Amino acid sequence: MSRFYFDHNATTPVAPEVIEAISEALRSGFGNASSIHAEGQNARQLLERARRQIAAYVGASAAEIVFTSGGTESDNLAILGLARNSRAPGKHVITTAIEHPAVLESCRQLENEGTAVTYAPVGPNGAVVPDEIRRHIRPETVLVSVMHANNETGIVQPLAEIAAIVRDVRESGQKIYMHSDGVQALGKVPVNVATLGVDLYSMSAHKMNAPKGIGALYVRKDVPLRGIQFGGRHERARRAGTENVPGAVAFGRAVELASAEPIWRKLAQMRDRFEQRILDATHGTEINGAPAFRLPNTSNLYFPGVDGEALIIALDLKGFAVSSGAACSSGSVEPSHVLLAMGRPKREARQCVRFSLGRYNTEEQVDALADAVIASVQQLRGANRKERLEQHA
Numbered sequence: 001m002s003r004f005y006f007d008h009n010a011t012t013p014v015a016p017e018v019i020e021a022i023s024e025a026l027r028s029g030f031g032n033a034s035s036i037h038a039e040g041q042n043a044r045q046l047l048e049r050a051r052r053q054i055a056a057y058v059g060a061s062a063a064e065i066v067f068t069s070g071g072t073e074s075d076n077l078a079i080l081g082l083a084r085n086s087r088a089p090g091k092h093v094i095t096t097a098i099e100h101p102a103v104l105e106s107c108r109q110l111e112n113e114g115t116a117v118t119y120a121p122v123g124p125n126g127a128v129v130p131d132e133i134r135r136h137i138r139p140e141t142v143l144v145s146v147m148h149a150n151n152e153t154g155i156v157q158p159l160a161e162i163a164a165i166v167r168d169v170r171e172s173g174q175k176i177y178m179h180s181d182g183v184q185a186l187g188k189v190p191v192n193v194a195t196l197g198v199d200l201y202s203m204s205a206h207k208m209n210a211p212k213g214i215g216a217l218y219v220r221k222d223v224p225l226r227g228i229q230f231g232g233r234h235e236r237a238r239r240a241g242t243e244n245v246p247g248a249v250a251f252g253r254a255v256e257l258a259s260a261e262p263i264w265r266k267l268a269q270m271r272d273r274f275e276q277r278i279l280d281a282t283h284g285t286e287i288n289g290a291p292a293f294r295l296p297n298t299s300n301l302y303f304p305g306v307d308g309e310a311l312i313i314a315l316d317l318k319g320f321a322v323s324s325g326a327a328c329s330s331g332s333v334e335p336s337h338v339l340l341a342m343g344r345p346k347r348e349a350r351q352c353v354r355f356s357l358g359r360y361n362t363e364e365q366v367d368a369l370a371d372a373v374i375a376s377v378q379q380l381r382g383a384n385r386k387e388r389l390e391q392h393a
């Protein structure tokens, strides 16, 4: 049976060009980038080239890119590294209720350390309201962390507007900075950190056709960030540990590919057609987050009366990989904190499924997925009806 993959917000297949680049780097770039001999210098050159590629892709300068092990570490480094470094008495941080656990748990750690944290709510369409953030800013606020795009619903947040609010407060003399988790946005919408106006921006390579274990954090020049792991003075003393040169090369090649061949238009067309077919053929289905601006590849659908896990399993058996939302929480019975924050009751949040398209999906595959979803929803609803009738017999 052929398999079709529609869970790209969890992770993506590695592009053949990236596999080639990483293989070559493993062969020829094995040196330690801190060594002064030729092998070390070769590794350093590969690392710095990758840094320039990533910087160019997001409109930063190379010195502002810190390599990390992925999105989780980038979020941890941004939040803990900035907040712990601030000497403000009664420190306060603002984030939102719909962040990824990498951000939420970093904030919980800050709370354990005595920092106050506000978790701003979102509107029913899943978008953060900039005025809500403005309302929560206090003289002690040192950091605002708002994700660029949500991993479960794909909703793209009004980041530039929120960053402008933070910048205005900073210009009045307060040492306050803006972080954004850009893990899901990178590669799916244009990202320019200067236009967005953020001070810190988290990235992860495995969401854009590169391997796991490599990511980056954009740290705007002059942002007072201190490393959170201890050891050598790698990455301008912001991230101790021998650099993952092949990983960085892979990430560099992936952004090069993404910029040579952007996929957002193709993804949006396929996603919109998919949604239309499902809406036309299944009763009561709703798009979580619509009509807010969403990532072009993401479709999170509510199927009333259909258990989300049962639908995921039914589709898996037919050869389609889809998910209930955050990869980290799938497999658990807890309903999504994102959908709950958007106002879905627990029962409804369990009746939602996320479909996320990627670079190698074709129209035929998406049509086959739509057929399979429609048939499975009808089967599951039929089975539910039969069960209810039997219970009442």
Ligand SMILES: Cc1ncc(COP(=O)(O)O)c(C=O)c1O
Pocket (backbone or CB within 6 Å): 009, 010, 069, 070, 071, 072, 073, 075, 100, 102, 147, 149, 150, 151, 181, 183, 184, 204, 205, 206, 215, 327
């Ligand atoms: C929005 C968001 N932030 C952070 C992460 C964590 O990234 P990584 O898997 O690279 O640690 C993910 C991964 O799902 C994510 O979707």
